[in-house]
Structure formats: structure tokens, C-alpha cells
Amino acid sequence: MTVSARRGVEEECARAAADLLRAAEKRAVTLAIAESLTGGQVSSSLVEVPGASRVLVGAVVAYAARIKAQVLGVDAAHLERTGPVDRDVALQMAGGVRHLLGADLGLATTGVAGPGPADGYPAGTVHVAVVGPWGEAHRELHLSGDRSQIRHGAVLNVIGVAVGYLCEEGGEAWS
Numbered sequence: 001m002t003v004s005a006r007r008g009v010e011e012e013c014a015r016a017a018a019d020l021l022r023a024a025e026k027r028a029v030t031l032a033i034a035e036s037l038t039g040g041q042v043s044s045s046l047v048e049v050p051g052a053s054r055v056l057v058g059a060v061v062a063y064a065a066r067i068k069a070q071v072l073g074v075d076a077a078h079l080e081r082t083g084p085v086d087r088d089v090a091l092q093m094a095g096g097v098r099h100l101l102g103a104d105l106g107l108a109t110t111g112v113a114g115p116g117p118a119d120g121y122p123a124g125t126v127h128v129a130v131v132g133p134w135g136e137a138h139r140e141l142h143l144s145g146d147r148s149q150i151r152h153g154a155v156l157n158v159i160g161v162a163v164g165y166l167c168e169e170g171g172e173a174w175s
Contacts, residue, residue: 009152016159017045017052023166024055024105029132031162032103033059034072034093036084036110037126041155058101062093068110072096083119084110087138090129098131105132107162109154114147124150128158130165137165 024031033043033056043059046052060071065084068074073096074089082089090108098106107130114123124143129136139161143153 006148009149013041013045013152013155013159014048016156016163018049020159020163020166021046021049021052021055023163025051027166029055029104029166030102031056032097032101032106034097034106034108035059035061036063036068036093036108037113038109038151038154038158039063041151042107042109042158045155045159057103060097060100068093068096072100083121085112085119085121085125085127086110087127087129087140090127091131091136091138094129094131094136105130105162105165107158109158111141111150111154113150113154123147126150126154126157128154128161130158130162132165134165137161 035042040061046056062068062072065079068084069076069079072093074092078088090110093108093110094106109128111126112118112121112123116123126141126143129138139157141157143150
């Protein structure tokens with residue numbers, strides 16, 4: 001990815017993050033983030049925006065499956081059966097971080113950034129989820145590009161799902 005393209009992606013993430021923070025603040029909703037393949041990029045995008053602390057309470061990078069289970073409360077038997085690249089794992093991560101950090105809304109990312117396949121899934125297979133007071137929202141993604149592009153795509157998508165969730169008061173259209 002060229003420096004110019006990278007700058008464009010970073011600017012897109014910053015705009016999306018600002019949109020999410022505005023929507024959360026408007027609804028007086030706090031946010032907590034659980035990240036796997038994005039490794040902190042979602043929370044980093046949010047904290048780049050001045051005033052993020054008004055709604056962001058914290059984040060957990062749960063890269064290993066055992067951390068997903070031990071820290072976020074993802075069902076260990078389910079993880080053993082499906083692996084981490086799974087709709088229910090993403091939803092449990094979002095619900096777990098919401099509960100763990102005492103936030104209104106939990107966001108989660110899990111999947112395969114690449115460069116090659118993992119857990120039987122090709123690079124670009126990603127699940128993002130949001131869990132909050134109105135229910136839950138999930139999106140399965142099949143992203144293309146290099147590792148960086150896949151991770152940025154996951155960031156943009158989980159933020160987009162969260163904005164949709166807040167704007168729709170439950171995001172039923174996103175499930």
C-alpha cells in the first residue's frame with residue numbers, strides 16, 4: 001500500500017470513528033471494544049478523536065483463543081468446536097467486553113487477517129459484532145487485499161455496524 005493510500009485509509013478510519021463517537025455521545029452511550037485481528041486499531045482510531053474519553057471506557061485485545069474465553073467469557077467449548085472465526089464468538093466477545101468493562105455497547109472483531117488462511121478460513125474472513133441495550137448486530141465479511149487492508153476493512157465495518165446500531169436503536173437491519 002502506498003503512503004498516499006495508507007493516509008487515505010487512516011483518514012477514512014478517523015472520519016468513521018468521529019461519526020461513531022458523535023452518535024454514542026448523542027445517545028449518552030458508552031463503548032467498550034474487544035479486538036482480535038484488529039489488534040487495537042479500532043480503539044486506536046477512536047482515541048485519535050479528541051473527546052473520545054466521554055464515551056470510550058476501554059478495550060481488550062484478545063488475540064489468543066484462551067484470552068477470548070478467560071477474559072471475555074466466550075464459551076470455551078464453542079471456541080473448541082468452531083475456532084475463533086465465528087459469528088457467535090464475535091457476539092460473545094462483544095457481550096463479554098460490554099459486561100467486563102461496564103459499557104452500554106460492546107464492539108468486537110475476529111477473523112483472519114492473513115497473509116494466508118487460518119483455522120480453515122481464507123484470509124479476509126472476518127466477523128464483526130455489536131451488543132447493546134437493544135440487542136445485537138453482526139456482519140460477516142469476506143475482505144480482499146493485504147493484511148493491512150483487511151484489518152482496516154474490519155475497523156471500518158465494525159464502526160459502521162455500531163453507527164447503524166445506534167442510529168436504528170438496535171440495528172435489526174444489520175443482523
